[in-house]
Amino acid sequence: MVKKTGRPGYLQIADELREQIRSGSIAPGEPLPSTAQLAETFGASLSVVKMSVGLLRNEGLVVGQQGKGVFVREDAPPADDVRAELTALRAAVADLTSRLERLERGASPRSAKS
Structure with a gap:
């Protein structure tokens, strides 16, 4: 059931379906309802x-077959791969944030006058 949390309903549904795919409740090759x-x-x-x-579909977790339905991809990345990728992405974002903050401090008007 879509909850009134402020988060769009389509994201809530996608999250739930994604979790079912990742957990194996909907196995590779099986159709979505x-x-x-x-x-x-x-x-x-x-x-x-x-x-x-x-x-x-855009995330590559499911594929549509005209007239047949939407199916979980056979080669969908396993949950462990996704977690590792997410961890790496978070580390990269943290690094980029730190580098950007240093650049902004170096380019501030105060440091230009010094």
């Missing part, structure tokens, strides 16, 4: 569900 079934399950409109599935 239909758009209508997902809309009923989450209490959301069809367009919100379609946005959620589109997000998972």
Whole structure:
């Protein structure tokens, strides 16, 4: 069920489906429930569900087959790979943030007058 948390419903649904895929509740090669079934399950409109599935498609977790449905990719990255990648991305962002702060301090008007 989509909750009124301020977080868009399509992101909440995508998070839930992503977790089901990562945990193996929906295994590689298996179809996602239909758009209508997902809309009923989450209490959301069809367009919100379609946005959620589109997000998972863009992430490479699912693929659509015309007239057949949307399926979990056989070669979807395992959860451990995703966690490691996320950790690496967080470290890179922290490093870039630190470097940017140093650059901004060096370019501040006060340091130019010194």
